[in-house]
Amino acid sequence: MKNLLILGGGTAGTMVANRMTRLLDSNEWHITIVDQHETHYYQPGFLFIPFGMYSRNDVIKPRRDFIPPNVEMIMSPIELIEPEHNRVRLSKDHRLLNYDFLVIATGAQVHPEQTPGLKEHEWEKSIFEFYTADGAVSLAKHLRTWQGGRMVVNVVENPIKCPVAPLEFLMLADWYFHEQGLRERVEIVYATPLPGAFTKPIAAFHLGNILERKGIKVIPEFLIEHVDPDAKKIVAFDEQEIDYDLLVSVPLNMGSEVIARSGLGDDLNFVPVDKHTLVSPKHPNIFVLVDAAALPTSKAGSVAHFAVENFSENFMRYIDGLEMLPSFDGHANCFIESGFGKGLLIDFNYDVEPLPGRYPLPGIGPFSLLQESEMNHWGKMMFRWMYWNLLLKGEELPLPARMTMAGKWQS
Ligand SMILES: Cc1cc2nc3c(=O)[nH]c(=O)nc-3n(C[C@H](O)[C@H](O)[C@H](O)COP(=O)(O)OP(=O)(O)OC[C@H]3O[C@@H](n4cnc5c(N)ncnc54)[C@H](O)[C@@H]3O)c2cc1C
Numbered sequence: 103m104k105n106l107l108i109l110g111g112g113t114a115g116t117m118v119a120n121r122m123t124r125l126l127d128s129n130e131w132h133i134t135i136v137d138q139h140e141t142h143y144y145q146p147g148f149l150f151i152p153f154g155m156y157s158r159n160d161v162i163k164p165r166r167d168f169i170p171p172n173v174e175m176i177m178s179p180i181e182l183i184e185p186e187h188n189r190v191r192l193s194k195d196h197r198l199l200n201y202d203f204l205v206i207a208t209g210a211q212v213h214p215e216q217t218p219g220l221k222e223h224e225w226e227k228s229i230f231e232f233y234t235a236d237g238a239v240s241l242a243k244h245l246r247t248w249q250g251g252r253m254v255v256n257v258v259e260n261p262i263k264c265p266v267a268p269l270e271f272l273m274l275a276d277w278y279f280h281e282q283g284l285r286e287r288v289e290i291v292y293a294t295p296l297p298g299a300f301t302k303p304i305a306a307f308h309l310g311n312i313l314e315r316k317g318i319k320v321i322p323e324f325l326i327e328h329v330d331p332d333a334k335k336i337v338a339f340d341e342q343e344i345d346y347d348l349l350v351s352v353p354l355n356m357g358s359e360v361i362a363r364s365g366l367g368d369d370l371n372f373v374p375v376d377k378h379t380l381v382s383p384k385h386p387n388i389f390v391l392v393d394a395a396a397l398p399t400s401k402a403g404s405v406a407h408f409a410v411e412n413f414s415e416n417f418m419r420y421i422d423g424l425e426m427l428p429s430f431d432g433h434a435n436c437f438i439e440s441g442f443g444k445g446l447l448i449d450f451n452y453d454v455e456p457l458p459g460r461y462p463l464p465g466i467g468p469f470s471l472l473q474e475s476e477m478n479h480w481g482k483m484m485f486r487w488m489y490w491n492l493l494l495k496g497e498e499l500p501l502p503a504r505m506t507m508a509g510k511w512q513s
Contacts, residue, residue, distance in 0.1 A: 103132045107190060107201035109180055110358075111137030113145075113494070114391040114406040115207035116168045120496030121414045123170045134174040134199060136192065140165055143235055144489055145263065146403060149270055149439070151238035152245055153278045158235055160486075168494045180208070183364040185385045203387050203417070206366075206373060208358035210263055210393040210401055212237075216354045217258055219329030228334060229349045232271060233263065241350065245278070250287030251347030256336055257294050258326055260301075261372075262355045263393060263401045266448070268292065269299060269309055270439045271350065276316045277441030290317070293324040293336065293344055302455035305448055308472045312440060355401070357394050372396035377452065378428030380413055389413060398452060399432035407493055408433040411503040414496075433505040435461070437482035445478035447471055451505040457512060462501055464509030471510065 106122060108115045119135045126133065147161035169175045178194035183204070190199045212233045214221040220229060230241040253275065257268055272292055279285040292299070292313065298306035299313055299320055313320055327339045335345045357371030366373050366382075373390040375382055377397055382388040392409055393401040412430040420426055432452035439445045447469045448456035460467040468477050492499060 104130060104202045105200060106131055106133045106203050106205070107199055108133070108135040108205045108207060109183070109190065109360075110207035110209055110394065111135050111165050111169065111175065112142070112207060112209050112393075113403045113489075114209075114393070114410060115205065116142070116165075116494045117406060117410040117496045118205050118207065118391065118413065119169055119173045120494070121410060122417070123173055124496070125414060125418055128172055132174070133172070134176060135169060136176045136178060136180055136190070136199070137165060138177065138179040140177060142168060142494075144486055145233075146267075146489070147486060148232055148235060148238040149267055149274070151235070152232050152241040152271075153274050154242060154246075158239055161235060163490065180358075180360045181363070183360065183366060185364075185366070185382075185388060188387070201387075203421075204385075204389070205413075206361070206388060206390045206394050207392065208360060208394045210261075210355045210357055210372070212353040213356050214351065214353035216356075217326060217329060217351070219331050220258075220351055220353065222329075222331055224331035224334075228347065229329065229331065229351060231351050231353055233267075233352060233355075244348075248284075248348065250279075250284050252289045252291065252345060253348045253350065254291045254293055254336065254344055254346035255350045255352070256292075256324070256326060256344075257296075257352040258354045259295055261370075261401055262352055264436065265301060265400055266436050266438045268294070268352050269313070272313065272318050273316060273441040274439060276318060280442075289319070291319045291321060291344065291346075293321045293326070295323065295325050297322050302450065304458075305450075305456040305472060308446075308458075309438070312446075312474070316441075361394065368396050370396075376428075377432065378430050379416060379426045380409060380430060381426070389417070397432065400434040400436065402434055402436055403489065403493065404436060405432075405434045407499065408503045410496065429504070431504050433503060435501075437478055437485060439479065439482050440474050443476055443479050444474040445482045446474055447478050447481065449505060449510075454505060454507070454510075457510040459510035461509055 142165040144161040150156040178192040182191040231237040299310040300306040361367040361371040375390045392406045416426040435449040450456045458472040
């Protein structure tokens, strides 16, 4: 028997388990997946919790429900990856798991303790985050009775999971405060380390215009050094200061600590990989998927879907002794909820930035790229159903894994 070991039973790891159980002969392969928690979180849903649109129950399901019966599921923290011995050490019972091929899909986690002043005595009093279910629920409680003031949303450093989520949060907050009759009493400020609203210039222009129209102020190139929780201000390395009444932070995102312990990551514990095959350059039997990898594309569930499609085809070639194809192009697409029942959609890859147009059918859509529409909002709301019912189960979707220029408008 050959062993395929998957570390992390989140979005990517679950998709890999489902796909590979269909593709690999069960008489020859044993597939194992390890995760530390019983609960699978639908992370895109965290965005809606602060505004009372979703509750915690809307974003959780038992992890085991999504793992095929012929895959061995082990619940344990992962202690150490030992590539020179082709084995992984688990914390539970110090168990050792040998592998022939390893998939690392341990994701990214938020680390508020890395920014001085952030997670101290004002944490969850005047300082919140919405990148975890607990954080989003606490913020929802706070917003229910908040009487207004200056709300500052700050991204500590990039990369972050779903780089459009802070923008969606700002636009939903604008809508929410309107609904509460509070908008006149709330100033909304976005302090970002980027030079504009988003990374890529065309999308930054479109999204920046929408934020301006909604009266949301963007403070670019703000690199936070510390928070002064008593004076209620954030302070940048260049000594620029921003006062707040309510601070919503997107804390530093880092790869799992097991990556650091195993000496496999960069400064932020993300694992370097070949960006077209997702193979570790140091260890040819280790693949690294999505958030855990140091890849120049978004850390997103949609990327997980496209990456897993590429991975599974390449893996089958690899074990058949064929050369792998450099087929992963960094394809990402993300709905961007913009409030008042509307949304946008962006579709891009390593080389092509988000462009206006229609998607997925050229000229028809039904989704519009980089433009607000009600259809895009419904696409975003449908995503949760698709996530639980299609994406996690590794089902084929009628969307090409590689990005296409058809339907995109170039000026
Ligand atoms: C607020 C928010 C909004 C988002 N919105 C969107 C969106 O609209 N669209 C979109 O496509 N994506 C969105 N995302 C991003 C998306 O959720 C992630 O990119 C995706 O889940 C990444 O999948 P992954 O498998 O790489 O990591 P995860 O799904 O995070 O899985 C990693 C798993 O590894 C496990 N693990 C880590 N370390 C260990 C260890 N030492 N021992 C055992 N287990 C371990 C964890 O428990 C976890 O289950 C959003 C994310 C957030 C936070």
